[in-house]
Amino acid sequence: MYRETIHHAAGVTEGTAHERHATMLLASAVRRGYAVEFTPAGGALITWTRHLFGPGGNSAVRAERSISLEPLTPVGALSATTRLDLNLIAGDRHTRYAEKDGRRVIAGLTWQIPAFTTARLRARRLVVEEGDRLRLSLTARLGLLAQQHRTRTTDPRGWYRPSAGDPYGVAGLNRPGGRAGMLRDGGSAAMCSCGALSGWGGGRDEARRLTRDHRRAVAAAFIAEHLASVPAPAVSRCDCGGCAECMTG
Known part of the structure; x- marks a missing residue:
């Protein structure tokens, strides 16, 4: 929800x-x-x-x-063990609830998740029953993807005094404010924890745009592959003037 x-x-x-x-x-x-x-x-x-x-x-x-x-129930921090459990569930079409020693467990074709962990995954709304099969909730899938793609940008170097061998070392000799003889580097690196993004922006804003574009590309690819088969609703359920379903308002 x-x-x-x-x-x-x-x-x-x-x-x-x-x-x-x-x-x-x-x-x-x-x-x-x-x-x-x-x-x-x-x-x-x-x-x-x-x-x-x-x-x-x-x-x-x-x-x-x-x-x-x-x-309404945020995913929260996902430990390495939890991510492994979620990947097991997502990768086995035989995943279901089973009973062991009178307690409910999540079981696949050749593996089981202990009862305590099963109860914790259910309480966090990370798994959903669909018929006789168990799958990850949409919340869990989105949270996993977002946490796999944590982006960051680096602080620009700013004003610095070039080395003696720098061919641009004479630049800025007349700069005011104690910056005589100094150069300014406003560049910022853009990176993602997935390793697929390693870019460079001429400024911090440009680097942030690179990370934003990367996150949006990842989201679009995931939706197109896993969610695109869901049909768009034929009729709006709202009268707000900005129809949420067709998103034309």
């Missing part, structure tokens, strides 16, 4: 969204080319821009729109 916050043409609407509704929103967002980012808590933020006509219909106005999905 998610807390859903919609910023639309008529203002802000808040409510709750079940997993299937959240899945449909994410799939629809990618089909429309909207930006999606996952959060370590297991939620997501969908953003897009509407181009509207201003008074008289002569000028275009940019209107930012967004839908935030915050899990």
